[in-house]
Amino acid sequence: MSMAGNLRKVTGLGKVGGLRGVARLARRRVRVDLSHPARSPLGSAVVNCVTYQDGERVPGGRDLADAVEHVRETGDGFVWLGLHEPTAREFAGIADLFGLHPLAVEDAVEAHQRPKLERYGETLFAVFKTVCYVEHKELTATSEVVNTGEIMVFVGHDFVITVRHGRHGSLGPLREELEANPEQLTKGPAAVLHAIADHVVDDYLTVTDSVQADIDQVETDVFAENGARVDPGRIYQLKRELLELKRAVAPLTRPLLELATRPERVVAPEIQAYFRDVSDHLLRATEQIAAFDELLNSILQAHLAQVSVAQNEDMRKITAWAALIAVPTMVCGVYGMNFDFMPELHWKLGYPMVWVVIAVACTALYRGFKHNGWL
Numbered sequence: 001m002s003m004a005g006n007l008r009k010v011t012g013l014g015k016v017g018g019l020r021g022v023a024r025l026a027r028r029r030v031r032v033d034l035s036h037p038a039r040s041p042l043g044s045a046v047v048n049c050v051t052y053q054d055g056e057r058v059p060g061g062r063d064l065a066d067a068v069e070h071v072r073e074t075g076d077g078f079v080w081l082g083l084h085e086p087t088a089r090e091f092a093g094i095a096d097l098f099g100l101h102p103l104a105v106e107d108a109v110e111a112h113q114r115p116k117l118e119r120y121g122e123t124l125f126a127v128f129k130t131v132c133y134v135e136h137k138e139l140t141a142t143s144e145v146v147n148t149g150e151i152m153v154f155v156g157h158d159f160v161i162t163v164r165h166g167r168h169g170s171l172g173p174l175r176e177e178l179e180a181n182p183e184q185l186t187k188g189p190a191a192v193l194h195a196i197a198d199h200v201v202d203d204y205l206t207v208t209d210s211v212q213a214d215i216d217q218v219e220t221d222v223f224a225e226n227g228a229r230v231d232p233g234r235i236y237q238l239k240r241e242l243l244e245l246k247r248a249v250a251p252l253t254r255p256l257l258e259l260a261t262r263p264e265r266v267v268a269p270e271i272q273a274y275f276r277d278v279s280d281h282l283l284r285a286t287e288q289i290a291a292f293d294e295l296l297n298s299i300l301q302a303h304l305a306q307v308s309v310a311q312n313e314d315m316r317k318i319t320a321w322a323a324l325i326a327v328p329t330m331v332c333g334v335y336g337m338n339f340d341f342m343p344e345l346h347w348k349l350g351y352p353m354v355w356v357v358i359a360v361a362c363t364a365l366y367r368g369f370k371h372n373g374w375l
Helices: 009-011 019-027 066-073 088-098 101-112 172-179 189-222 232-261 269-335 350-371
Strands: 044-053 057-059 078-084 118-119 123-133 147-157 159-165
Touching: 009 172, 009 189, 019 269, 044 172, 066 078, 066 088, 066 189, 078 088, 078 189, 088 101, 088 159, 101 118, 101 123, 101 147, 118 232, 123 189, 147 189, 159 189, 172 189, 189 269, 232 269, 269 350
Parallel strands: 078 159
Antiparallel strands: 044 057, 044 078, 118 123, 123 147, 147 159
């Protein structure tokens, strides 16, 4: 018998008249264990659903409606419900059960939100952008470097609901880490919110370190001997991916600052100190991204300067060879004219003398251009 055995029924209820009505409907169904870390065997969006009391996970036990009713009546423990890309229909019964605001529910279902923190009565609604580094053998003008997703978190006095969008950012390992530290879980749902924020920001730092390796490689290639031949599309691609990373990281600064400094009913003062630490880590990631952006601008400008210098060198070489070719062209052009009275036309040494003059002039020009670095 699982605590969340009838969760699928709850997710399809829509509007149900009161918590006890939901519980009565739940008891009519066969209970199925949905507390396994894997996706729900029923095929719904439920990933995990667990009750915690005194920092310990409660094995088996009640279904979701009974568990919520129990923690609210006793004032002890909280429920952590994890969802992955739920539909509006799947989320409707959960929203009614926990009294979630319709606007927050709409944001959680539709996704594509900016990182933010909103308050709806006694409930906090936080949006985090998750990021992951996409491994690639070689950076090209079309390589995907950063992939983003979202985690929405509803936090109340006795519940935490996490809604994840995207193929990465699984919270399974995080849940295991928290369960290995019961003392932290005793601090309530706010401790879970902090752990999620810390997990997301740590991923930011990991991704920035990986992006730095790509930037270092591009920088090395640009300042190599044939740096002017580097595809500028690689630099632009890195800037685009860095912009996507910046859009995920930068807007989270204000929500974390509010959680660290602004009094919240569901966030104890002792938890706020932990949020200050997460805010410091976020500041480091933000500064790294800003530095990367400036560095890429410098690399791009250096590359364009190299291309300009290479073009100037090519033009000098072309000009030098054109000058060399102009000497015999001019001499041959003059003596190729059809005039009867021209100097040295009937001189026996005229032909070899012309070649000597051409060779001496071309040799002198060649040595001069070579000495000045034009050839």
